[in-house]
Amino acid sequence: MGEQAFSFLPLSVSARPPRLVVVVPHDEDWVRWMALGLTRVSQVWGGSGSVVVPAAAVGHAGVERALAQFGPDHVVAYNPSWASVDRLFPGLVDRLITGQQVEDEAAREAATQMLRDTAWSHAIVAQAEEAAEDLRSRLAVNRREDLVQLTHLFDACSPSDLTELGAVARVPLYGVPRGLVTTTEALSCAMVIGVQEQLGTAEVDASVWQAATVHxxxxxxxAEVRLAAGSDALAVRSHEAALCIPVQRGIPNRDTLLVFGDKPEDYALSEALRQTYSRVFWVPWSEPSRNEGWLYTRSYTQDRILATSASLTLDEVRERSDASWRLRIPSVDPDRDVEPEVVASAEVDFSCRQMVVLRDAWEQPCSLPVLVGEEGSLDAALSLPGEVPAGLDPDRHRWQVTLTAKNHPVPPLHTLTNSAVIAADQNPWETFVRPADGGITYWSHRFDFVSAGASLAGRLAAPRLSWPAIGKVLQHAAAAQNTAIRPSAAGKRAAIAERLLGSRTELEQLASSPGWPVLRAFTSKKADWELPPGSAWKLKSGLVLSWDAVAAYKQKDWDEHARRAELDRWASQGVVRRGLVLGCCHCPIYEFYPLAEITQAYSCRRCGGENSLVQGRWKSPLPEPSWYYELHPAVRELVENDGDVPLLATQFLRTQHWARPALVCEEFEVLRSGTPFVEIDFALATLDQVWLGEAKSGDVLASSPREQKREACKLIEGCVALGAGGLVLATSKPGWSDATVQVLQHEVQGRRVASRVTPRIVLLAGLGTKPHLTVLKA
Incomplete structure (x- = not known):
């Protein structure tokens, strides 16, 4: 095991309520069941940032993709009590008690109360539990093998699990009376405001709910319920009621998203997307409404309007959105009207994530001592002390702590389990730890038994965490897909160069510096300038250059003094070695001898003959030999094989907002059954996902259309195997060839038709001159 260095890691600390995905049982009348589930979630602290979905919607590709982007802490099944179900089916409890023929009035009341407090057992509850378990497994969230803490949501929270909203809220609360939520139109409004178990039986016209949803x-x-609650009352599903605010990471998405359709999966898609998009409107009514016209005014959107559905085909969505568009309220400037774009539910773009955090306890800076492993992983040198955010009570409240490292993101891959983010000697039973939100999140309290009267430090979790290097991230991802990775030959050369220079960033800077053509002159490729006579020797070990060769290189803003200083720096780093070119008096060969090997007497590398350092041994006619420089073999091969292209690519990508910060990995191979099937030139781990990249000096992936298709398939399959959400194709040419773009588009279209996972593909061109990114449109 290599030595570990000690350092300090700057962190951003946020406290927040736990994020839940609550799977609700239902029958044919699923709207009333969803109202019941929303009623319960509206009572839980964190309900404003949680997602409630019907069991029938679990497994839908678009819904599941949105839930994965949402990144829940817990996936739970809602198990209502008999009392709750009795509200849906009045008289259910009385009929059951009557059937037991209990004559004593006191015994009857006791039996009735006991039954009302008991969890309701039914086939649809079992189906919801099974759906939650399946979703839990696919999202890799609070699985049993990961020491799951929470699997069910009941009508009364256990103090050791969740916190009731009423225990945190400081003002009166209001919601839509559950009895009013009987239609999809009412549900579309209720999911925003929240639902309360209040009296409310008055009929509300569908058009009124539609107007409320749109506006x-x-x-x-x-409004009457709100006024009755008090002038300072807040909606139960508002972030303000929970003392929270939504925080968006990255450039805020200013698109408006319209979800058409009245099926359970349409509701679930809208509910999930509300937590990642700032403006989502569920439009469950089938006939266009005049109220929809306001959706297209400039006050509601700044960029695009996207139309999608989980139950309708793209043609049906297009027909429905066109009908809605015709009812728009025209703006003063018609050119500013935004026509909706139709997109499949499984292809909705996620460019920004949202996290609901405690208003007075988010992004607080701190520093943690860590041990830096040889591969780049960071292990906490001590346990994090328990801290109680202002406004919370450790005896009554449960919260999540999220730590985000300034320059060491942890991508939220479902293949990264708790074992990847805790130190080797940390007890995994102490707390619930997992990657989330680009960092690490953990439960505020211990999971195991805590004796009565324990101190606050003893009750709060104090985990020792680990921020894995990108190599470990990729290894975890590969192992989950029964594949493996290993460094390629080019990757090993790049790793050596990184060690010489100190970091990947330094190597990227070298690739983009004026000195790279000088390094290229050491290779078999022709130098970019004319070398003076006698300044370069071609030896069996490679080409060596003298200072005269470097001095002859003319480059604006890189004068002779700067070149001299750079050459000396390379020599001190080991990128080049300073020495002499000497011959042998026993055999006719000249070799390069590094400075460290030169003495008055030296042995010939070829024949072993002893030589004396005299004028006859050096080829130059000068009275003293000139210093020559030899490029490090690994660096020479890196330069000769256009190693600057992937370096320029990752350097440029890290300037993009979505890749700051990012961890970068050099080239590696992906293996199946021990056999390599694709080489990846670089990988980036960002706050949101993993990107894989292919870098070329030309504008094609291969020489023939068949080979191009084969290379495209391998790269996409490599992304799927490692859970990468994006693929970057980079070239130093001004753009990729039309043939290459067509091959990529055809492959993406085919995979989408077959409902196969497809990464987002971006094209990077103009490296070294005018780099620019474009998203592949298919």
């Missing part, structure tokens, strides 16, 4: 307002019946 993000509340109908008169709900």
């Amino acid at each position: 993000q307002a509340e109908p008169e019946a709900v």
Whole structure:
């Protein structure tokens, strides 16, 4: 095991309520069941940042993709009590008690109360539990093998699991009366405001709910409930009621998203997307409404309007959105009207993530001592002390702590389990730890038994965490898919060069510096300038250059003094070696001898003959020999094989907002059954996902269309094998060839038709001159 260096890691600390995906049981009348589930979630602290989905929607590709992007802490099944179900089916409890023929009034009341407090057992509850377990497994969230803490949401929270909203809120709360939520139109409004178990039986016209949904307002019946609660009352599903705010990471998405369709999966898609998109409107009514016209005014959107559905085909969505568009309210400037774009539910773009955090305890800076492993992983040198955010009570409240490292992101891959982010000697039973939000999140309290009267430090979790290097991230991802990775020959050369220079960043800077053509002159490729006579010797070990060769290189803003200093720096780093070119008096050969090997007497490398350092041994006619420089063999091969292209690519990518910060990995091979099937030139781990990259000096992936298709398939399959959400194709040419782009588009279209996982593909061109990114449109 290599030595570990000690350092300090700057962190951003946030406290927040746990994020839940609550799977609700239902029958044919699924809307009333969803109202019941929303009623319960509206009572839980964190309900504003949680997602409630019907069991039938679990497994839908678009819904599951949105839930994966949402990144829940827990996936739970809602198990209502008999009392709750009795509200849906009045008289259910009385009929059951009557059937037991209990004559004593006191015994009857006791039996009734006991039954009302008991969890309801039914086939649809079992189906919801099974759906939650399946989703839990696919999202790799609170699985049993990961020491799951929470699997069910009941009508009363256990103090050791979740916190009731009423224990945190400081003002009166209001919601849509559950009895009013009987239609999809009512549900579309209720999911924004939240639902409370209040009296409310008055009929509300569908058009009123539609207007409330479009205008993000509340109908008169709900306004009356709010006024009755008090002038300072807040909606139960508002972030403010939970003392929270939503924090968006990255450039905020200013698109408006319209979800058409009245099926359970349409509701679930809208509910999930609300947590990642700032403006989502569920439009469950089938006939276009005049209220929809306001969706297209400039006050509601700044960029695009996207139309999608989980139950309708693209043609049906297009027909429905066109009908809605015709009812728009025209703006003063018609050119500013935004026509909707139709997109499949499984292809909705996620360019920004959202995290609901405690308003007074987010992105607080701190520093943690860590041990830096040889491969780049960071292990906490001590346990994190328990801290209680202002406004919370460790005896009554449960919260999540999220730590984000300034320059060491942890991509939220479902293949990264708790074992990847805890130190080797940390007890995994102490707390629930997992990657989330580009960092690490953990449960505020211990999971195992805590004796009565324990101190606050003893009750709060104090984990020792680990921020894995990108190599470990990729290894975990590969192992989950029964594949493996290993460094390629080019990757090993790049790793050596990184060690010489100190970091990948330094190597990238070298590739983009004026000195790279000088390094290229050491290779078999022709120098970019004319070398003076006698300044370069071609030896069996490679080409060596003298200072005269370097001095002859003319480059603007890189004068002779700067070149001299750079050459000396390379020599001190080991990138080049300074020495002499000497011959042998026993055999006719000249070799390069590094400075460290030169003495008055030296042995010939070829025949072993002894030689004396005299004028006859050096080829130059000068009275004293000139210093020559030999490029490090690994660096020479890196330069000769256009190693600057992937370096320039990662350097440029790290200037993009979505890749700051990023961990970078050099070239590696992906193996199946021990056999390499694709080489990846570089990988980036960002706050949001993993990107893989292919870098070429030309504008094609291969020489023939068949080979191009084969290379494209391998790269995409490599992304799938490692869970990478994006693929970058980089070239130093001004652009990729039309043939290459067509091959990529055809492959992406075919995979989408076959419902196969497809990474997002971006094309990077103009490296070294005018780099630019474009998204592949298919």
